Amino acid sequence: MTAYDERTLPRPLPIGPAGYRTPGWWGVLALIGTEAAVFAYLIFSYFYLQSQTSQPWPPSGLLPLRWSAPSTAILLVSAATMWWAERGMRLGALIRLYSGLTLTLLLGIAYIVLQCFDWRGEPFLANSGAYGSLFYAITAFHVLHTAAGVLILAAITGWCALGYITPRRHSAVTVVALYWYFVVAAWIAVFITLYLLPWITPHGGPP
Amino acid sequence: MAANPTFKTPVIARPTEELHEKMESMWSDPPGLYGWLGTTDHKKVGKRYLVTAFVFLVVGGIEALGMRLQLAQPNEHLLSPGLYNQFFSMHGFTMIFLYSLPILSGFSNYLWPLMLGTRDMAFPRLNAFTYWVFLLAGIFLYIGFWNGKGTDVGWFNYVPLAERAYNPDWNVDVYSLGMIFLGISTTAGAVNFIATMFRTRAPGMSISRVPIMIWGTLVANIGILFAVPAVSLDFLLLWLDRRFGTQFFNPSAGGRPLLWQHLFWIFGHPWVYAIVLPAMSIVSQGLPVYCRRPLVAHAAVVLATILTMVLGFGVWVHHMFSTGLPVIAMGFFAAASFVIVIPSAVSVFAWVATIWTGRPVFTTAFKFFAAEIVLFVIGGVSGFMTAAVPLDWQLTDTYFVVAHIHYVLIGINVFPVVGGIYHWFPKMTGRMMNERLGWWNFWLMFIGFNLGFFPMHISGLEGMPRRIYTYPANLGWGDLNLVTTIGAFVFALGVLLFVINVVRSRIKGPKAPPNPWDAATLEWATESPPPSYNFAVIPRVATLHPLWEERLDGSWQSALDEGAVLDDEHEIPATTVLDAEPDAIMKMPHATLAPISLALLIAGTFVGLLMSMWWVTAGCLLAMIPALLWWFWPSPEMGWAERARP
Numbered sequence: 001m002t003a004y005d006e007r008t009l010p011r012p013l014p015i016g017p018a019g020y021r022t023p024g025w026w027g028v029l030a031l032i033g034t035e036a037a038v039f040a041y042l043i044f045s046y047f048y049l050q051s052q053t054s055q056p057w058p059p060s061g062l063l064p065l066r067w068s069a070p071s072t073a074i075l076l077v078s079a080a081t082m083w084w085a086e087r088g089m090r091l092g093a094l095i096r097l098y099s100g101l102t103l104t105l106l107l108g109i110a111y112i113v114l115q116c117f118d119w120r121g122e123p124f125l126a127n128s129g130a131y132g133s134l135f136y137a138i139t140a141f142h143v144l145h146t147a148a149g150v151l152i153l154a155a156i157t158g159w160c161a162l163g164y165i166t167p168r169r170h171s172a173v174t175v176v177a178l179y180w181y182f183v184v185a186a187w188i189a190v191f192i193t194l195y196l197l198p199w200i201t202p203h204g205g206p207p
Numbered sequence: 208m209a210a211n212p213t214f215k216t217p218v219i220a221r222p223t224e225e226l227h228e229k230m231e232s233m234w235s236d237p238p239g240l241y242g243w244l245g246t247t248d249h250k251k252v253g254k255r256y257l258v259t260a261f262v263f264l265v266v267g268g269i270e271a272l273g274m275r276l277q278l279a280q281p282n283e284h285l286l287s288p289g290l291y292n293q294f295f296s297m298h299g300f301t302m303i304f305l306y307s308l309p310i311l312s313g314f315s316n317y318l319w320p321l322m323l324g325t326r327d328m329a330f331p332r333l334n335a336f337t338y339w340v341f342l343l344a345g346i347f348l349y350i351g352f353w354n355g356k357g358t359d360v361g362w363f364n365y366v367p368l369a370e371r372a373y374n375p376d377w378n379v380d381v382y383s384l385g386m387i388f389l390g391i392s393t394t395a396g397a398v399n400f401i402a403t404m405f406r407t408r409a410p411g412m413s414i415s416r417v418p419i420m421i422w423g424t425l426v427a428n429i430g431i432l433f434a435v436p437a438v439s440l441d442f443l444l445l446w447l448d449r450r451f452g453t454q455f456f457n458p459s460a461g462g463r464p465l466l467w468q469h470l471f472w473i474f475g476h477p478w479v480y481a482i483v484l485p486a487m488s489i490v491s492q493g494l495p496v497y498c499r500r501p502l503v504a505h506a507a508v509v510l511a512t513i514l515t516m517v518l519g520f521g522v523w524v525h526h527m528f529s530t531g532l533p534v535i536a537m538g539f540f541a542a543a544s545f546v547i548v549i550p551s552a553v554s555v556f557a558w559v560a561t562i563w564t565g566r567p568v569f570t571t572a573f574k575f576f577a578a579e580i581v582l583f584v585i586g587g588v589s590g591f592m593t594a595a596v597p598l599d600w601q602l603t604d605t606y607f608v609v610a611h612i613h614y615v616l617i618g619i620n621v622f623p624v625v626g627g628i629y630h631w632f633p634k635m636t637g638r639m640m641n642e643r644l645g646w647w648n649f650w651l652m653f654i655g656f657n658l659g660f661f662p663m664h665i666s667g668l669e670g671m672p673r674r675i676y677t678y679p680a681n682l683g684w685g686d687l688n689l690v691t692t693i694g695a696f697v698f699a700l701g702v703l704l705f706v707i708n709v710v711r712s713r714i715k716g717p718k719a720p721p722n723p724w725d726a727a728t729l730e731w732a733t734e735s736p737p738p739s740y741n742f743a744v745i746p747r748v749a750t751l752h753p754l755w756e757e758r759l760d761g762s763w764q765s766a767l768d769e770g771a772v773l774d775d776e777h778e779i780p781a782t783t784v785l786d787a788e789p790d791a792i793m794k795m796p797h798a799t800l801a802p803i804s805l806a807l808l809i810a811g812t813f814v815g816l817l818m819s820m821w822w823v824t825a826g827c828l829l830a831m832i833p834a835l836l837w838w839f840w841p842s843p844e845m846g847w848a849e850r851a852r853p
Binding site for chain 1: 333394433436437440447454457466470473792845
């Protein structure tokens with residue numbers, strides 16, 4: 001055996017989840033990949049059934065933007081507050097971190113509330129036709145992801161406040177931010193598909 | 208009290224007797240039930256996967272033998288039509304979901320950290336969790352069967368037959384919820400393999416020095432990440448249709464039955480590659496050892512593996528040629544299906560060239576690996592034939608397709624798996640398997656398999672449809688079916704000999720040295736069986752074949768018995784993605800009951816959904832919050848908490 005390569009190991013290494021590409025980062029990236037695939041297959045189902053129908057799509061006319069437009073804006077702002085918090089974490093600005101996380105959490109809850117109002121205002125039900133089934137499946141699936149994100153934000157905020165997670169080991173916050181950006185991005189895809197595209201093809205269905 | 212240390216310079220040393228003792232006391236599981244239920248040792252998890260999946264293989268095999276007895280002669284009445292439907296449905300999903308992938312996860316869980324030169328998977332608790340979920344989902348999927356209402360609409364579970372209007376019993380609900388449940392295990396396992404591959408390789412194991420078996424499993428698991436959501440979603444939509452009256456598949460309300468088939472096969476075809484690519488990589492890993500040379504064209508085989516998986520996502524419609532799709536779509540998917548032959552052939556030619564240019568040693572493992580090549584070619588050609596649309600119209604839903612799927616799944620999965628057990632059994636148990644029994648084992652399985660399944664091609668060409676429970680005498684299929692049944696029983700006898708050999712060798716096989724086959728990869732650098740900590744010091748890798756360097760390259764370059772000690776509780780080095788340069792020290796968890804608790808809560812959630820006991824579901828979901836907090840609580844032990852220890 002040759003002498004040990006001096007270049008590789010005998011130097012100080014950080015202990016624990018330090019840096020960006022921690023195993024947790026890879027894990028959450030893989031999780032996001034698989035969850036994004038679910039959204040992709042839901043949207044595939046939506047377009048597939050739209051392509052097969054001769055009825056108006058959506059069946060009861062264009063969806064109102066009264067709740068969904070503000071909720072989209074809220075989610076976009078929450079991505080910004082999340083980014084602001086995560087940056088603050090890396091810079092060691094803890095007040096910025098706490099306030100950013102709390103703001104993101106509250107905006108997430110606000111989005112869920114607005115989506116409930118949106119559901120209340122829709123004239124169709126989940127069992128009144130394939131369109132309604134898809135609409136509620138897609139939006140509910142997204143609300144569930146947001147609710148999970150809100151719970152995760154609550155946990156991470158608590159752990160930061162308890163002093164478990166500090167700027168040197170910020171990867172937990174980085175990873176949560178990554179998940180939150182995914183939630184926002186998935187909503188943009190859902191919003192464009194369900195709420196905006198029917199404005200361009202007002203009657204839906206094949207020509 | 209001192210704060211948790213934040214930096215450390217690893218000590219480079221040779222292992223001593225004291226170090227082995229210290230590591231053993233730190234890494235071995237606590238005694239008793241707690242250690243048994245709470246273990247996160249990848250070797251134990253891997254062996255559990257292997258044993259459990261093999262039990263499912265035996266159960267599915269018994270179901271198959273029942274069907275073969277029923278079909279041995281025309282007009283038999285051993286099984287009622289209803290029971291026959293349950294048998295072929297349960298046989299299908301047992302083999303495809305509860306055996307094929309879990310057995311490969313067993314190999315991978317056991318072997319990955321050893322091959323990568325580290326001490327555990329990236330997420331050891333997640334690893335334990337995936338096993339418990341797999342076990343509970345397997346039991347869940349069988350509860351209907353024990354009540355006489357197993358799922359009976361085939362493992363494709365096509366609508367509208369699977370809708371409530373035609374299938375009011377709970378059998379399809381069990382299947383639907385069980386598949387979503389099982390998908391959690393498969394997905395979590397895939398996440399774990401990916402993080403393990405990218406972060407925990409031994410220092411120096413750069414991307415070009417990763418053993419071929421790791422590649423096969425990694426590529427399959429990346430495929431799983433994007434394929435499994437399609438089938439989980441499909442079953443969720445079906446369950447919503449059945450339970451809450453949604454209209455996804457109901458054509459009178461705007462739904463489409465073909466949506467089921469699209470989502471099912473968007474999953475289904477990549478799944479075929481997910482359950483054969485890791486098995487093919489077992490062959491690529493094991494075969495060269497018995498040919499006394501490295502695998503020919505390692506890099507080409509890796510790239511072909513990746514290409515096969517990518518193309519595998521673009522061929523799903525070839526399962527749906529008879530459903531009346533547009534010609535242009537069928538043309539595209541037929542062409543894509545033909546193209547897949549190219550990367551598949553790369554592996555075949557690499558194996559043949561390896562044998563051709565090597566000096567083969569005809570052990571039992573070699574025979575199984577070599578047989579895989581033959582069966583893969585036969586199964587590949589019959590698949591290639593059905594990729595042609597007109598021929599597919601003729602052959603679809605006949606026994607020709609049954610022959611094809613069995614040549615592929617038994618040929619490319621079961622044969623490499625049995626060969627892989629012969630190959631790695633000494634490592635897993637510290638004992639050698641019996642080669643004389645192995646000879647009988649192999650030839651019974653090989654002859655029985657071909658005797659059983661080759662005639663199915665002919666009965667298929669003669670027009671015998673699949674899924675029929677009997678057939679009239681005047682069609683002339685009786686002799687072929689009798690031969691098939693005899694072959695199936697010869698094959699089963701071979702499997703029985705395998706089980707006998709495993710049990711017998713486990714008890715009184717001769718003791719195995721660390722590297723009985725003189726193989727090249729790191730799992731053979733440690734003892735047989737490996738200690739709980741795998742390696743007392745972390746090896747440093749310099750080539751693709753660290754144990755063969757002297758004879759291939761003229762001198763040793765890897766450092767196998769001198770390396771980082773890392774002995775402050777559970778530690779492993781984290782390394783960079785491409786170059787595998789160490790950049791952190793990871794803290795690994797100890798035995799914990801969090802994984803099994805969470806798995807049981809998920810099982811409770813699904814039982815509640817099945818029985819419409821919503822309070823059970825809600826209670827389990829709520830209880831998951833504290834369970835997850837417990838799991839993820841940032842502890843100093845895991846290198847998290849920065850503040851002083853209490």
